[in-house]
Amino acid sequence: MDRATRMTDDPSANRLTLQRPPPRTRRISPVLFWCAAGMILLALVALAWRYAWPQQVSSYRVKREALEVSVSGPATLDAINKANVSSRVAGRLTQILIDRNDRVVPGQLIATIEQEDLRNILSASRANLQGAQGAQQEADANVESAQATLTNARSAFGRQAELKEKGWVSRASYEQAEATLRESEARVAGLRQAAQRARAQTDAAAASVRVDEAQLGLASVRAPFGGIVSVRNRNVGDVLSAGASILEIVDPESIVLTARFDESAIGAVRPGQPARIRFAFDARRAVTGKVLRLGRSVDPETREFTADIVADRLPSNWAINQRANVEIVLSAKPRALVVPAAFVEWNGIQPNVWVLEGGRARRRSIELTGTRGSRLEVRRGLAPGDILLSPEDSYPFMPVARQGDDDR
Numbered sequence: 001m002d003r004a005t006r007m008t009d010d011p012s013a014n015r016l017t018l019q020r021p022p023p024r025t026r027r028i029s030p031v032l033f034w035c036a037a038g039m040i041l042l043a044l045v046a047l048a049w050r051y052a053w054p055q056q057v058s059s060y061r062v063k064r065e066a067l068e069v070s071v072s073g074p075a076t077l078d079a080i081n082k083a084n085v086s087s088r089v090a091g092r093l094t095q096i097l098i099d100r101n102d103r104v105v106p107g108q109l110i111a112t113i114e115q116e117d118l119r120n121i122l123s124a125s126r127a128n129l130q131g132a133q134g135a136q137q138e139a140d141a142n143v144e145s146a147q148a149t150l151t152n153a154r155s156a157f158g159r160q161a162e163l164k165e166k167g168w169v170s171r172a173s174y175e176q177a178e179a180t181l182r183e184s185e186a187r188v189a190g191l192r193q194a195a196q197r198a199r200a201q202t203d204a205a206a207a208s209v210r211v212d213e214a215q216l217g218l219a220s221v222r223a224p225f226g227g228i229v230s231v232r233n234r235n236v237g238d239v240l241s242a243g244a245s246i247l248e249i250v251d252p253e254s255i256v257l258t259a260r261f262d263e264s265a266i267g268a269v270r271p272g273q274p275a276r277i278r279f280a281f282d283a284r285r286a287v288t289g290k291v292l293r294l295g296r297s298v299d300p301e302t303r304e305f306t307a308d309i310v311a312d313r314l315p316s317n318w319a320i321n322q323r324a325n326v327e328i329v330l331s332a333k334p335r336a337l338v339v340p341a342a343f344v345e346w347n348g349i350q351p352n353v354w355v356l357e358g359g360r361a362r363r364r365s366i367e368l369t370g371t372r373g374s375r376l377e378v379r380r381g382l383a384p385g386d387i388l389l390s391p392e393d394s395y396p397f398m399p400v401a402r403q404g405d406d407d408r
Contacts, residue, residue, distance in 0.1 A: 054401035057393045059356065060343050062386040067336035067377055070329050071268065075259035075277070075309065077322040081225060081251035086243050087113050088218045093238045093246070100232045104223040104249060111234075111246050113219040122212040129205035136202045139195035146191045150184035157181040227251040230320055250320060256292055256308040259326040263303045268330045269294060275309050276327045283325070288312045291328060337378045344368075344376060345391040351376075354394040356387035361398040 087093075091113040098110050160177035163169040231248040234240065257277060261269065271293055276286040288311075295306035309326050344351050344366075355364045366381030382388075389400060 054359070054399040055393070056401055057361075057398075058390045059400075060340060060388045062337065062339060062378075062382050062388060063384050064335045065338050067333045067338050067375060068329050069331045069333070069377075070327050070373065071261055071265045072325060072327040072373075073259045073261040073304070075257040075324045075326040077318060077320060077324065078256055078258045078308075079250045079252075079320065080254040080256060080308075081227070082230075082254075082320070083224050083249050084245050085110065085221060085224065085247050085249055086245045087111075087221055087240045088242055089113055089118070089215060090240060090242050091115075091117075091219065093234055093236055093240055096232075096234070096236055096246070098229055098247075100229050100247075102229050103227070104229065105226045106223060108223045109220055110223055111221040113221070113240065115216060115219045118212070118216040118219055122209065122216055125205065125209045125212045129202070129209050132198065132202040132205040136195070136198040139191065139198040143188065143191045143195050146184065146188040150181075150188050153177070153181040153184040221246060223249060225249070225251060252314070255314060255318070256310055257289070257324055257326055259307050259309055259328075260299075260302070260304040261307065261328075263298050263305055265330075266294070266298075266305050269307055269328055274329045276329070277309065277311055278325045278327075279315060280323045280325075282315075286327075287315070289326075333377070337382060337384065338375050339378055339382065339388060341374050341376050343388045343390065352391075353382070354389040354391055355382075356389055356400055359399060361389050361394040361396065361400055363394075363396065 093111060094114050095112040096110070098104060098108075104110060157177040157180070160169055160174045164171070164174045227249040228251075229247050230250045232246075233248075234244070234246045240246070269291060271291050273291045275289045275291060277289050278284075278286050289309050290312075292308040292310045295308075298305045307328070309328075339353065344353055346352070350365055351368055352363050352365050354361050356362075364381060367379045369377040369379045
């Protein structure tokens with residue numbers, strides 16, 4: 001029997017085929033199925049919450065209103081006219097006639113320095129002056145006497161000269177008269193020089209008296225101008241050196257507040273502009289004032305310049321170097337398109353806002369006028385009645401259910 005006959009007779013050989021057997025059915029684990037279904041459901045719920053369910057968000061309705069463009073900065077109370085009153089002579093402080101918060105007038109005596117030594121020096125100078133004046137008087141008297149002698153010698157010489165021409169006197173008498181004349185002239189010239197030296201000594205003694213009198217006067221310290229004593233640095237009995245501070249006087253009429261602002265605002269600040277001043281002890285109450293003058297230097301570290309502000313009315317209690325905050329009103333617009341700064345977000349240098357359109361939030365670019373502060377003026381990009389949304393809670397195409405317009 002051959003090989004083909006054996007394959008035909010074998011039953012298993014008849015079941016051989018070239019077709020692929022059918023695949024086996026795979027069963028999905030119930031745990032995996034429900035996990036996947038849950039994740040899909042959560043994703044659908046999140047999408048529905050984010051893009052279908054309206055969100056509560058604060059809003060602001062754009063409108064036209066009055067806007068003041070201002071710049072603010074810290075300030076300290078100072079005075080244009082203030083003096084550190086000191087002694088120009090050294091000595092012991094014997095008397096102080098005024099105290100802190102006292103008002104003084106120009107030239108008022110406020111303190112005295114020990115004067116005994118200065119009085120003794122002045123007495124010695126006056127005595128020297130009297131001696132010099134006596135020496136001058138004596139020298140002047142000598143000049144007058146010598147001048148009289150010279151006049152007499154000239155007359156005698158003239159008579160001798162006339163008699164000599166007539167031959168009535170000897171040559172010896174004539175020469176004696178001439179010698180007497182020359183001696184008298186020389187004596188007068190010498191006494192005049194002595195009188196000039198005596199006069200110079202008298203002038204020097206008089207100048208010394210004036211210096212000593214001035215020194216004695218400096219021992220009496222007087223107010224350089226009218227004002228209020230703000231600081232007292234010394235007490236009776238203190239030994240002072242020349243230039244040592246005794247007290248400080250401030251002219252209340254010259255009090256200003258020196259405020260600091262960023263250098264970017266220097267082109268907008270002008271003398272005469274209105275200002276509001278808030279002192280640290282009562283920041284809720286504003287005191288009106290105006291810009292007096294601008295500083296002409298910028299701090300190289302802080303990049304700030306200064307401006308002096310004059311208050312229309314000072315508080316009852318004030319102090320030099322007292323802190324305050326100053327706001328200068330640069331301009332005022334009665335109908336400006338204003339938005340709160342909290343509703344503006346910045347993308348680099350580009351300002352953007354979130355606007356409610358068709359019930360959804362959409363980002364919009366706007367253009368501002370360059371104002372600063374909590375309220376900004378819009379030049380382009382918005383219109384009255386537009387609804388702005390808080391940028392902290394907004395995202396693209398967010399459905400919105402407003403909480404109510406913010407009227408800040």
